Amino acid sequence: MLVYILRRLLQVIPVFIGATLLIYFLVFAMPGDPIAALFGDKQPSPQLLAELRAQYHLDQPFVVQYWFYLTGIFRGDLGTTFSGQSVNDVLARTLPVTGRLAVMSIAIEFCLSIVIGTVSAVRKGKAFDHGALIVGLLFLSIPVFVLGFVSQYFLAIKLGWFSPTVGANNGWNGLWLPALVLGVSLFATSMRLMRGSVIETRNQDWVRTAYSKGLSRSRVLPVHVMRNSLIPMITNSATNFGVLLVGATVTEAVFNIPGVGNTLFQATIRHEGPTIVSFVTIFVVLYVLVNLLVDLLYGLLDPRIRYVK
Template identity: 55%
Template sequence: MLYYLVRRILQAIPVLIGTTFLIYFMVFAMPGNPILGLFGDRAPNPALLERLEEQYQFNQPFIVQYLNYLGNVLQGNFGLSFSGQSVNEILARTFPVTLQLAAIAIVIEIVVALALGLISGLRPGGIVDYFSLGFSLLLISMPIFVLCFIAQFFFAVQLGWFSPTVGANTSIGNMLLPGIVLALFVIATPIRLARTSVMETSRSDFVRTAYSKGLSRRRVVPVHILRNSLIPVTTQFGSDFGLLIVGATVTEGIFNVPGVGNTLYQAIIRGERPTVVSFVTVMVLIYLIVNIVIDLLYAALDPRIRYAK
């Protein structure tokens, strides 16, 4: 397993470098001078403009800027924002909020998806199966911003069960409603995937053998059926966790969550190259780590899986 882990880490390095290069190139290719945008309609002093461009290395060729940025990243320095604040400090302030939101969403997704998928797979054609099918189709057809506004209006404004916005109070109670919305946004696929996987596993020879040996249904379902059905679903959960971190921009904006999404959106508007590239770099890094962890979980879920050297 150690050899496999080292190999996966080595494979992730060019992916990370290539991603930062593409993002940096796209941000660099954006039209206009972002420094001029800081002054609005006012004309900046030429000396001040030149000093700011030199400070943020905008007067250097693209490849020089990128290599300098990459060298700083390898030293743990993500640069400065246009406000003069360290991007490291912004990351340290905003990423825990987004990670908390994604963690709440993924826990809700896992519990609901496995429950509905398991019941639907064990009893296809039942009430729960038809309900999960309709529920999944409804969620797939609904954009995330519609889900946000519906949840915010009915459950926060009308019923008063949740706070309509998060703001500075990022407690679990305040983050619960946007977490539920994010979970609903990605929950349809794992529900159907869990149902299909449970149905296929239930027809396997080892399940019939377990029943023929006299094992009870309470023993067979969690140990033999559910465990062996988790491999494809676990892969989906890993992908969804990365998606929740990256794709929480709309949800954070509507619910005023002070996380990565809001900060990244503002950085894109201002053309802050270090902030945008640094945030995307950390997102890609987290996504790669999650996928490596998911691959390592396969052996724990299925003892027949071995990692070849």
């Protein structure tokens, strides 16, 4: 187990180098002058432009810029935004907000998928199964911004159950509505995976053996069937968690959430290389660690899985 964990952690190094190099190259290749864009319609002096380019190493070749970025990473310095803020401070301010949103969304998706997927499998071909499929496809087909505006209007403005926007109230309680929107928009795929896995597991010989030994359905279903059916859904949820960390931009914009998505979008518009690459670097590391945690969880769910050298 320890060797497996160390080997997986060592895999972070080439992933880190490859991801940062690729993203930095794409930012470097973007057309336009980000320093001149800071002044809008104003025309700063050539001397001021040259000083700012030198300050952010934009007058250097790509390899030199990337080297400055890497050395800063090893010193714990993620760089400085074009507005003069430390990327470390921006990340420390925005990542916890998006992290809370992602955790709450995955928790909602997870609970809905387990309950609805299991009941659909047990009632295969019946009204509940067909209804769950229709509802799942409906939420899957509706764009997340439409679902956000609809829930904002009915659940927040009309019924008053939630606050319509988040803003500074970005603690756990203030993120329930956007988390609900993201959770229900993602649960359809996990629910169908759970349903199919439960159906397949219930047809296994060892499940029939458990019933033949006199175990009740209330014992076999949660302990034996559901436990061994969670692996496909957990894999999908882990992927969704990584997507939510970087891809909740639309939801954050609809609900005015000061998270990573909005910040990354603004940084892309301004061609802020250090901000974009630093955020992507953190996401890569988090994504690898989450997938490592999921791999280790497989062994707890299914004892037949062993981590060998």
